[in-house]
Amino acid sequence: MKTSDSSDDIAADGPFVSPREVVADRPVRRRPAGPKYGDRLFILLSRGAASLVVVLLGGVLVALALGALPAFREFGPGFIWEDRWSPAKDVFGAAAPIYGTLVTSVIAMVIAVPLSFGIAIFLTELCPASLRRPIGIAIELLAGIPSIIYGLWGFFVLAPIMQSTIQPVLIGTLGNLPGIGVLFKGAPYGVGMLTAGVVLAIMALPFITAVTRDVFATVPAMLRESAYGVGMTTWEVVRYIVIPYCRTGLVGGIMLGLGRALGETMAVTFVIGNSHRIAASLMAPATTISASIANEFTEATTPLYTASLIALGLILSVITFLVLGLAKWMIQRSGVH
Amino acid sequence: MSLLSRRRWTSRIVMFLSMIATAFGLLILAAILWTLLSRGITAISPELFYLDTPPPGVAGGLANALYGSAVMTLLALVIAAPLGVMAGTALAEFAGTSRIADAAGFLNDVLLSAPSIVIGLFVYTAMVVPMGHFSAWAGAASLVIIALPVIVRTTQDMLQLVPGTLREAAVALGTPRWRIVVSVIWRAASNGLVTGILLAYARVAGETAPLLFTALSNQYWNSNLDAPMASLPVVIFQFAMSPYDDWQRLAWAGALIITLTILVINIGARALGTSKH
Numbered sequence: 001m002k003t004s005d006s007s008d009d010i011a012a013d014g015p016f017v018s019p020r021e022v023v024a025d026r027p028v029r030r031r032p033a034g035p036k037y038g039d040r041l042f043i044l045l046s047r048g049a050a051s052l053v054v055v056l057l058g059g060v061l062v063a064l065a066l067g068a069l070p071a072f073r074e075f076g077p078g079f080i081w082e083d084r085w086s087p088a089k090d091v092f093g094a095a096a097p098i099y100g101t102l103v104t105s106v107i108a109m110v111i112a113v114p115l116s117f118g119i120a121i122f123l124t125e126l127c128p129a130s131l132r133r134p135i136g137i138a139i140e141l142l143a144g145i146p147s148i149i150y151g152l153w154g155f156f157v158l159a160p161i162m163q164s165t166i167q168p169v170l171i172g173t174l175g176n177l178p179g180i181g182v183l184f185k186g187a188p189y190g191v192g193m194l195t196a197g198v199v200l201a202i203m204a205l206p207f208i209t210a211v212t213r214d215v216f217a218t219v220p221a222m223l224r225e226s227a228y229g230v231g232m233t234t235w236e237v238v239r240y241i242v243i244p245y246c247r248t249g250l251v252g253g254i255m256l257g258l259g260r261a262l263g264e265t266m267a268v269t270f271v272i273g274n275s276h277r278i279a280a281s282l283m284a285p286a287t288t289i290s291a292s293i294a295n296e297f298t299e300a301t302t303p304l305y306t307a308s309l310i311a312l313g314l315i316l317s318v319i320t321f322l323v324l325g326l327a328k329w330m331i332q333r334s335g336v337h
Numbered sequence: 338m339s340l341l342s343r344r345r346w347t348s349r350i351v352m353f354l355s356m357i358a359t360a361f362g363l364l365i366l367a368a369i370l371w372t373l374l375s376r377g378i379t380a381i382s383p384e385l386f387y388l389d390t391p392p393p394g395v396a397g398g399l400a401n402a403l404y405g406s407a408v409m410t411l412l413a414l415v416i417a418a419p420l421g422v423m424a425g426t427a428l429a430e431f432a433g434t435s436r437i438a439d440a441a442g443f444l445n446d447v448l449l450s451a452p453s454i455v456i457g458l459f460v461y462t463a464m465v466v467p468m469g470h471f472s473a474w475a476g477a478a479s480l481v482i483i484a485l486p487v488i489v490r491t492t493q494d495m496l497q498l499v500p501g502t503l504r505e506a507a508v509a510l511g512t513p514r515w516r517i518v519v520s521v522i523w524r525a526a527s528n529g530l531v532t533g534i535l536l537a538y539a540r541v542a543g544e545t546a547p548l549l550f551t552a553l554s555n556q557y558w559n560s561n562l563d564a565p566m567a568s569l570p571v572v573i574f575q576f577a578m579s580p581y582d583d584w585q586r587l588a589w590a591g592a593l594i595i596t597l598t599i600l601v602i603n604i605g606a607r608a609l610g611t612s613k614h
Contacts, residue, residue, distance in 0.1 A: 042515035046427035049420045050438070053445045053489060056482055060451070060459040067462040118358025126352055127359075137607065139362050144603040145369060146543020147453075148570050149596050152577055152588070153369050156376075202365055209362075233348035256450065263452025265546040266574065290454045290546070297458075297550050313458040317451065324447045332443075 060317060068311035070304060079311060085276035085292075087301070092308035094315060096276045100193060100286040101316070104268065105261040107197025107282065108204055112261075113254055115201070116208035123209075124216045125234050136213070143206035151270030154199040155191070159271055162198070163190030167283050170194075186281040191273040194282045199267050204257035211253030211331060215246040218335040249334025255327030263320045265290035289316040370596075377593025380586040389558050390572055393581040399591050401558040405566040409473055409552060410541050412562075413480030418534050421485050422523075425492025425533070430518055442493065449486035456482045457547035465551060473559075473566035476552025483544055484537035491536060495529025495610070496522060532610035539602045543595055545570035569595055 071079060071092065082093025123136055167188030175184040219242050227241045243250065273285020274295055287295075289312045300306040384398045391397025428445075432438030460479040465471055499522050507517040523530065548554075553565040554572060569591050576588035 036513070038516075039514045042518065043427070043431050046423040046431060049423035050427040050441045050489075052420060053424060053448060053486065054441055056485070057444050057448050057451075059463065060455060063459050063462045064455070067458070115358045115361060118355035119362055121352075122355040122359045126355065135359060135363070137604070138366055139359075141600060141603060142362065142366055144539055144599055145596060146545070146570065146599060148543060148545045148573055149369065149373070149592055152573070152592055153372055155577070157368070157372050205362060233344050235348035235351040236344065238351075259450055263450075263455065265452065265454040266570075270578075290452060293454050293458065294546055294549055297461075298553070310458055310462065313455050317455045320450075320452055320455075321447055324450050325443070328443060328446045 057321075061314070061321075064310055064314040064317060068307055068314045070307035071311040074304060075308075079308070080315065083278055087296075087305055090302055090304050092305070094289070094308075094312055096278050097287050097289040097292045097312055098315065099278050100196075100272065101262055101288040101290070101319075103193050103282070103286070104196045104200055104272070104288055105258055107194060108200035108261040109254065109258055111198060111201035112204045112208055112257055116205050116212055116253075116257070117250075119205075119209045120212035120216055121238055123213055125238060139206050139209055141206075142202065143210075147203070147264060147266040150199050150203055150267035154195060154267060155270040158198065159190040159195050162195045163188045167194070171283075182280045183282045186279070186283055188283060189273060189285055191271050191285055192281075192283045193272070193286045196268045196272045196286075196288070197282075199271055200261040200264055203264060203267060204261045207260055208253045208257040211256055211336070212250060214336045215249030215253065215331070215334050216242055218249070219245045246334050248330045249336060252327045252330030252332075252334060255323055255330065259320050259324040259327055262323065263290060263316060265294050269294045289313070373589070373593045373596055376589040380590035381593065382590075385587075385590055390556055390567060390576075390587070391583070392556075393579070393584055397583075397587070399569065399572065399587060399594075401555065402567040402569045402572040402591065403594075404558065404560075405473065405552070405555070406542065406569040408560075408562070409477045409480060409548070409566065409568060410538060412473075412477040413484050413541055414534060414538055416477070417481045417484035417488055417537060420481075421488025421533065421537070422492050422530055424485075425489045426496060426518055426523075428489065429493045429496035430522065445486045445489050448482075449490060452546075453479075453483055453544055454546040454549075457549060457551055460547065460551045470563075471551065471553035471565045473552050473562040473564065476548045476566060476568065477562075479547035479551045480541040480544060483547060484541050487537040487540050488533045491533025491610075492526075492530055495526045495533065498529065499525045528609050532606045535602050535606035535609070539599045539606065542599055542602075543570055545574055549574075 075082060075092065079092070079094055080098070081095050082091075083095035084091050084093050085096060086092070119139060123132055127135060167190070170184045171186070171188060175181050177184075223241055223245065224237060227237045232240070268288050269291040272287055272291050274287050274291060275285040276287055276292075277284075279286065293309050293313055297306070297309050300309055382398075384396065385400070386398060386403065387400050388396065388398030389401040390399060424441075424445075428438055428442050432442075456479050460475050460482070464475045464478055468475070503521055503525055504517060507521045512521070548568050548571050552568060552571070554575065555565045555567045559566050573588045573591045573595070576584040576591075579585065
């Protein structure tokens, strides 16, 4: 009786210790001295490689801060809200690029979030099982297409369509409304913040969709089935069960898309129009932080010009690192690793 | 009855909209591929692969750019692959419950999505300025920083799929830990590790922004890693923005080559990564 008890204990212990912990907790240091240098060296090397990632991220911030120092010394914190950008007079301010970055990213999110949620709902609730994988991969391939290709496509295909069809319609309808009409006034240039926002939306879409799908999958089947059991429609299950259950993860997915959109460079550079002017209309040419750097960095003639562009880069990395960190934290908390 | 049918109709409409959204996503992918094929395929010719980038109005190809891209991406992968696999191994196998490892994994994911232009600026200030000139080394270095987090993340994920029983069996044999990792875990996850490296290749092959002011570009064939080097994405950028028809045709040809390569590698990497599970 006693022996069976103790063997029960062992059996009860067994399954609850994850194998990973068994390996991780193996007390290497407590072993008697022996030929364990191989292990120590190997672990040291691999941990060294892992800390390189941390060092790189810190290095980016430090190097950019040092490079940006002349600009902040000259203009002070006012650099951030100064809206003049005049290489000829050596006066620089970040307001216009920051404004363009934020506005294009917001436009992108307004378009991409409902589309991504729609695709995720389709894939998890509606799609026949045999089509789920091919459609899912096709959407993910959108994330694989390089940013410069989106730029080419946006400039040569999308911008003409925007100019000839979509923007005139927006100007004719929304442009006449009081209040928000200001955003849709002016000439249809084709290139500008709206077109950049549309391209960014397409680029952020696969990332938001992927996270949304993953967090939708964390909803316990029992909850879903109970909801159907009490007679909810598919939409009601999504609206009242699935979305509330994974709210944090969904916001994390949106933040991830936002982080991507804020820092996107080449695609925006093609379609933003490159103008350091803050205009009310969404259809006006503008610039973003990343587009300014990509366009002007090799042409920067004075040290202050270069430092100002690096300062823009510093502002961008601080914003995106915060947004991405928050995104990662929220996605992790929602049970998707 | 009217309430029930209203609820049903709401649901149907939303589901219809979600189908439209999916169709829209697929349509965009098709539209981009169609544009590339229709504009790129006529520009593909044998000269593309043995003539260098020309001045406007002269016949030419993309040979120097293709060569530069191949050199810099391969160099980047040769450096990033061992570092990334080791780092991913540290996070998956030797992390235990350590907070530092959690933080490293967290920061790796931030670096994974960091704007590539910022990486370019970093390499410019940390490498190009001290060296005093643009170089293929600097270009490769910025690609290393972009490839590294991709490999770390995939390695970590793939090693976590290796069943714990394999580790336990190896431990029971008295195998040293490094040996368990190298001969048991890496071998079990070898497809996954290759997937990570392929995905990293697919990611860096199209990167333009970090090369703009690290490797710069070069109109001529250059095999000196200490000098500016052309790359396909940067040449596409320059040529597409130019007013010359023949340059734009070369840009479309390059765009087609780069996109097809990346899509094929992406699909191949996925097939390899899921073949065992």
